[in-house]
Amino acid sequence: MDGTVDHTMIRVSDLEESLEWYQTHLAYEEKDRFEGDGFTIVYLGPEEMHEDGALLELTHNEGEDIEIGDAWGHIAVRVPDGELEEHYEQLMDQGVEDYRDPESCDGRYAFIKDPDGHEIEIVKRDPDEGALWSLDHTMIRVEDADEALGFWTRKFEYDEVKRWESDTFANYFVEPSDAAPAAMSVELTYNYDGRSYTQENGWGHLCVRVDDLEEDWEQLQVREAPDYRDPESNDNMYAFTKDPDGHEIELLERDPEADSLFPF
Structure with a gap:
């Protein structure tokens, strides 16, 4: 299984407003x-994206009102180390809402929100780790850390690459073994x-990208991943499983030579 995170999908209420933002x-x-x-x-990303960089997928359903639940955390985007305050001030000058500035986060990161209230963390990274504003990680909340970590390490062969523990919560970062520096991790x-x-x-x-949709799906079933939407039910173009907390995970066999990013 490839395992690279291909994209993160969020839903938006006004597509044109979100695209412009x-x-x-x-x-x-x-x-x-x-x-x-x-x-x-719509798939979005920086102009100069690494081939292993993750896309942002915006989905708009006509007439749908958007609600942000607390199981969903945020996406994080990268700026060069030493330029966090500069880029945050540029966003403020452009009229972006002041949500959590660098000073309130001890100068380590900052947060903004998009038009629907999706939170976006701004993190400092080495320029070799991906283009400006490229996706660094996606954060989701879990109710059982051991179960969640076991799911990603056993089902998808991810490694725990970093953790941060405080008095009240912990963050665990997981990604595929030998992931490219530009690849996105899951928090x-x-x-x-x-x-x-x-x-x-x-x-x-x-x-998550897979090498062979049918074979990798069968392997996930051997590993007892939930059979949510199998390849056959999706015309063998993609499939979906779920983690123990109900977060949906799409499986996609990416063809780099295809004319379209969509398998339709």
Whole structure:
């Protein structure tokens, strides 16, 4: 299994407003678009994306109101080390809402929000680790850290590459073995107080690349991954499983030579 995170999908209430926001403030460009019956999907990313970099997928369903549940955390985007304050001030000058500035985060990171309230963390990284504003990680909340870590390490052969533990919560970062520096990782956040979380429609899914959709799906079934939407039910174009907390994970066999980023 390849295992590289291909994209993170979030839903938006006003597609044109969201596109303008990401294109203006994060300098994203539209990579591809699919117009369906009552919905539109758009892939976005920095102009100079590494082949192992993750895309941001915006999905808009006509007439759908967006709710942000607390099971969904945030996406994180990269800026060069030493330029966090500079880029945050540029965003403020552009009219982005002041949510959590670098000073309030001890100068280590900052947060902004998009038009639907999706949180975006800004993190400092070495320029060799990906283009400006490229996706660094996606954070989701989990109710059982051991179960969540076991899911990613056993089902997807991910490694725990970093953890940070405080008095009240812990963050665990997982990614495929030998992941490229430009690849996106998954952050699992576990709060010690035993709280539960809600899955609302604003949060969509993570997508993981596979080498062979049918073979890798069968292997996931051997490893007892939930059979949520198998390849056959999706015309053998993609499939979906779920983690123990109900976060959806798409499996996609990416063809780098294809004319479209979509398997349709």
